[in-house]
Amino acid sequence: MIVTIDGVAASGKSSVASGVARRLQLPYVSSGLLYRAAALVALDEGLPTDRAEPLLASLEAQPVELRPLPEGNEVWRGSQDLTERLHTSEVDGSVSAVAQLQPLREWVNDHLRQLPPPFVAEGRDMGTNVFPQAEYKFYLTASPRVRAERRVQERTADLESVEAALVLRDARDARQSAPAPDARHIDTGLGNLEQVIAKVLSYLPDPA
Numbered sequence: 687m688i689v690t691i692d693g694v695a696a697s698g699k700s701s702v703a704s705g706v707a708r709r710l711q712l713p714y715v716s717s718g719l720l721y722r723a724a725a726l727v728a729l730d731e732g733l734p735t736d737r738a739e740p741l742l743a744s745l746e747a748q749p750v751e752l753r754p755l756p757e758g759n760e761v762w763r764g765s766q767d768l769t770e771r772l773h774t775s776e777v778d779g780s781v782s783a784v785a786q787l788q789p790l791r792e793w794v795n796d797h798l799r800q801l802p803p804p805f806v807a808e809g810r811d812m813g814t815n816v817f818p819q820a821e822y823k824f825y826l827t828a829s830p831r832v833r834a835e836r837r838v839q840e841r842t843a844d845l846e847s848v849e850a851a852l853v854l855r856d857a858r859d860a861r862q863s864a865p866a867p868d869a870r871h872i873d874t875g876l877g878n879l880e881q882v883i884a885k886v887l888s889y890l891p892d893p894a
């Protein structure tokens with residue numbers, strides 16, 4: 687079984703995917719972490735974010751590995767744990783450019799398609815491009831203000847600038863963020879995290 691949870695930035699994808707996966711006793715897969723890791727490598731190494739070749743060459747020379755652990759996804763590069771460095775405003779600011787590079791998208795998608803099901807996968811195009819065969823698909827939304835209020839709890843930045851950055855990233859990511867026609871839409875602003883997790887679970891078979 688593959689469950690896909692797509693949606694806009696800070697709509698709650700990883701928290702909801704993690705909660706659903708825990709209840710189903712499945713791993714969850716945070717695809718955005720691979721895009722974030724690629725953006726971090728570009729920033730660390732001073733590589734351009736608008737050209738795929740130098741970045742791919744670096745990622746091939748020293749590969750990045752996504753570890754979809756039940757307690758949280760980690761990203762490693764050799765002996766370096768990158769996980770704690772993936773959710774900064776700097777990475778937020780560069781990741782959409784990297785995610786527009788088609789060869790980078792193929793690099794991410796090759797990683798994801800090697801993972802053995804069952805799992806819950808979250809991102810932008812899990813239900814459309816990467817796992818169109820998934821049995822259960824969800825698309826999370828919430829207003830920019832609601833999402834910004836959540837993100838200020840996690841970033842040292844003010845509400846107005848976080849909201850503006852989210853709206854900008856939504857626009858930059860729009861191309862790969864179209865919902866799957868067969869996805870169920872859930873507005874995560876209408877309930878708390880537990881209620882949204884329960885809503886998703888209500889459409890899924892009970893764990894054996």
Ligand SMILES: Nc1ncnc2c1ncn2[C@@H]1O[C@H](COP(=O)(O)OP(=O)(O)O)[C@@H](O)[C@H]1O
Binds near residue numbers: 701702837874877880
């Ligand atoms: N109803 C809700 N649904 C989902 N997340 C919520 C909700 N209410 C508050 N949150 C919080 O909002 C944040 C969403 O962040 P995250 O799950 O990282 O979103 P995304 O993966 O879409 O960027 C988390 O801190 C989560 O606990």
Ligand SMILES: Nc1ccn([C@H]2C[C@H](O)[C@@H](COP(=O)(O)OP(=O)(O)O)O2)c(=O)n1
Binds near residue numbers: 781782785862
């Ligand atoms: N499947 C995916 C997942 C993420 N991306 C891009 C779009 C986003 O700006 C970044 C980071 O995504 P991530 O889901 O980690 O973060 P946000 O929820 O957007 O804060 O990666 C993508 O293009 N396709």
